[in-house]
Every structure is written in C-alpha cells, then in structure tokens.
Amino acid sequence: MTQATSTQIQLVSRPAGWPVPQNFRTVTVDLPPLAPGQVRVRNDYISVDPYMRGRMNDAESYTPPFALGETMTGGAVGHVIASQSDRFAEGDLVIHPLGWRDVAQGPAEAFSPVQEVPGAAESLYLGLLGMTGRTAYVGLTAVAGLRPGDTVFVSGAAGAVGSAAGQFARLLGASRVVGSAGSARKVELLTGRYWFDAALNYKDAPVREQLPALIPEGIDVYYDNVGGDHLEAAIDVMNRDGRAALCGSISGYNAEKPTPGPDNLHMLTTKGLMLKGFTVGFYQDRFAEFQQKVAEWFTAGRLVHDETVVEGLDHAVDGFLDMMRGGNIGKTVVKI
Incomplete structure (x- = not known):
C-alpha cells in the first residue's frame, strides 16, 4: 500500500469572543499503514456547525473541548478507499466524526454505513437526513x-x-x-x-x-x-x-x-x-423512528432543503466563520 497523507485543520489558540483565522492552522500529516480492523476514507463533505464554537473553549460541557494543536473533529461523509476490516469494502459510503480533514483513518467501529435514501445527495446525510x-x-x-x-x-x-x-x-x-x-x-x-x-x-x-x-x-x-x-x-x-x-x-x-x-x-x-x-x-433510541419517518417524507417530496456549499478544505474555516455570522442558508457543508 502506498504512503498516504491527510490534510487537516487544527485549533492552535482559543478564541476570545469571535473566532478569527489565526486561531487555526492547516497541516499535512503522513498516515501510517492500515492496521488490522482499520479503514481509510476519503471525505467527500465535512460539516461545520454552531456547536463547534463551544468546543473551542476550555470549558466543561457535554463533550470535551478541542485540544490545542490537534486536529478538530466533526461530522463527515465519504467513501472507503482502503480497508483492513471485514465490515467495509472499498467504495462503501460511510458517515463518521472525523471531519476537518480530507482523508480519515481509524478503527472500523468509528465509521457507520450510510442508509441511503433514493434521490438523496451525499451531503444530506450530514444535514436533513443526518x-x-x-x-x-x-x-x-x-x-x-x-x-x-x-x-x-x-x-x-x-x-x-x-x-x-x-x-x-x-x-x-x-x-x-x-x-x-x-x-x-x-x-x-x-x-x-x-x-x-x-x-x-x-x-x-x-x-x-x-x-x-x-x-x-x-x-x-x-x-x-x-x-x-x-x-x-x-x-x-x-x-x-x-x-x-x-x-x-x-x-x-x-x-x-x-x-x-x-x-x-x-x-x-x-x-x-x-x-x-x-x-x-x-435520544439515540429515537433515531430509527426518525430515519423511517423522514425518509418517507423525503421520498414523497414533502421536504425541501437548502445548503450552503463551501468549496475546498482550504476554505473550511471561512465557511465556519461565515456560518457563525449568519451568512448561510440551510446547512453549511464543505465539499472536499
């Protein structure tokens, strides 16, 4: 297997008030060979969401804060490009929490197969259907x-x-x-x-x-x-x-x-x-109910949606900051 790299966005300082681009940096890291039970995924879209602002503070909350100098996380959807797990084959569409990067790698348990809905674009699994x-x-x-x-x-x-x-x-x-x-x-x-x-x-x-x-x-x-x-x-x-x-x-x-x-x-x-x-x-016990109900509404044409699509990982921070200031319509996603 050839050497793989991943471009990733890290938090390097905690915002005081509104975040600024200087709070972040972009790095490219070498990925180790896949270990047994791991998969490698090329992200197609990553999600930027308001709750991520809270994780930039060093404060106790329902989820740990982002660590300084480490790659941030968030929702992402993409395709498996290499697998050492029986759970996934190359080409499988998956959703996972290893966003803010173009290539994600980790144990298969960190990734979930997408329950695809006819007619739904990939990005919707981070938004209306996610x-x-x-x-x-x-x-x-x-x-x-x-x-x-x-x-x-x-x-x-x-x-x-x-x-x-x-x-x-x-x-x-x-x-x-x-x-x-x-x-x-x-x-x-x-x-x-x-x-x-x-x-x-x-x-x-x-x-x-x-x-x-x-x-x-x-x-x-x-x-x-x-x-x-x-x-x-x-x-x-x-x-x-x-x-x-x-x-x-x-x-x-x-x-x-x-x-x-x-x-x-x-x-x-x-x-x-x-x-x-x-x-x-x-409320994970309500997810199956949601999946069934909303898939029915979507396929019946009873739902509408809009997305603000930011092109390129290099503009992910800009997309996040614009979303926080209300510049988006509907869900903001970054197309990798």
Whole structure:
C-alpha cells in the first residue's frame, strides 16, 4: 500500500469572543499503514456547525473541548478507499466524526454505513437526513412533546436545524408555525419555501415587541436555537403548559462574559411551563423512528432543503466563520 497523507485543520489558540483565522492552522500529516480492523476514507463533505464554537473553549460541557494543536473533529461523509476490516469494502459510503480533514483513518467501529435514501445527495446525510434532521426531530417529539394542533415558534429558523424543525412541526400536525431570521431574504424563504405561516426579522425591532403581533394566540412549543432575547420573548407568549426544547444559544456563543438570563422566569411557575435543554445524543433510541419517518417524507417530496456549499478544505474555516455570522442558508457543508 502506498504512503498516504491527510490534510487537516487544527485549533492552535482559543478564541476570545469571535473566532478569527489565526486561531487555526492547516497541516499535512503522513498516515501510517492500515492496521488490522482499520479503514481509510476519503471525505467527500465535512460539516461545520454552531456547536463547534463551544468546543473551542476550555470549558466543561457535554463533550470535551478541542485540544490545542490537534486536529478538530466533526461530522463527515465519504467513501472507503482502503480497508483492513471485514465490515467495509472499498467504495462503501460511510458517515463518521472525523471531519476537518480530507482523508480519515481509524478503527472500523468509528465509521457507520450510510442508509441511503433514493434521490438523496451525499451531503444530506450530514444535514436533513443526518444529525441536523435528528436534532430537529427529537427536539420536537421527545423533548417538547409536540401535539397535533400546537402552535410552534422556531428561532434561527433559516438555519440547518431551524428550517428542518419548521417543516417537521407542520408534518407532525402543528396548526401554526412561526419563525425568526436575520434578514428580509431569509424571512421570505421561511414563508415562501419552508412552510412557515409567518416570520420576523429580529434585526428590524426587538423580538419581544414583534412576537406578540405574529402569535396573538400564544405558543405551545418553542424550539430554541438562539437563546437570549428570543428565549425571553418566547416565555412572554407561551401558553399554559407550554414546552420549550432548548437546542442552542448561538446569540451568546461568542460573548466574552456571561450574558444576563431572561427576566421573566417567574412565568415558568405561573404558567406551568417546561424548559428542557438537550443534545441529540441523549435520544439515540429515537433515531430509527426518525430515519423511517423522514425518509418517507423525503421520498414523497414533502421536504425541501437548502445548503450552503463551501468549496475546498482550504476554505473550511471561512465557511465556519461565515456560518457563525449568519451568512448561510440551510446547512453549511464543505465539499472536499
């Protein structure tokens, strides 16, 4: 077997506030010969996601921080190009967590065969048909307990998880779905493409002022990707026994000091509200249900999706930074 190399992106310093390109470096490493039970994969697409910003901090969380001077990780999909394992043959399409590089190598157990859906592009297994979609689905179902007839508010609704959550909510029987986004173009996409009944541009005026006019009947379920002012505004208009699935708080990911919490938490008591944070890994028992349901919706043409595709590993950091500033539509992936 010929000598193989892998180009990889590493974190070399921890961001203070917004990340900058100087926090990262690109290296090329020689890969050792495959050991028994290992596979080598050429990545076709890698994922960049908001949660990765949290892993750049040296802080305790649900997953360890990225180590300085080591290659970062994240979702990736690609083809096996060499195998010393009975589990995979050359050419197999796999998904795995060894992103931020063009070639990945490791034990076969680190890779999973893709359950291919007819008509789906490879990149969708990182997005709508992968972790992004699973996150939206379990947040609505297992966390918020969405019921037919519920009114739903989704923050960050033009992003990867938000645009999936809005569509899933409608397909699961929500009577009204409202979202927030950060530009007029994204607001138009929400109502014209992603099945939202109404949407607001949070840059036009405080969310707390805009939301009551959009949802005079109140909301039963809040899917939160943003936190901060969006969470505060949602609590204001939540109906009795309302439920919030707290998926992310991107509004504070780059803050240099802790931001104040909502000033209306007393409403959790007076309205009997439930706010529950989660990560998708908590609900692996719901993945098979998701796979079946969303594959059916996709093949029936009942789902739409958009991607922001960044060309080349050398632009992966740029794609990540642009996504963090809201420059993406739908899921951001890097095409290797």
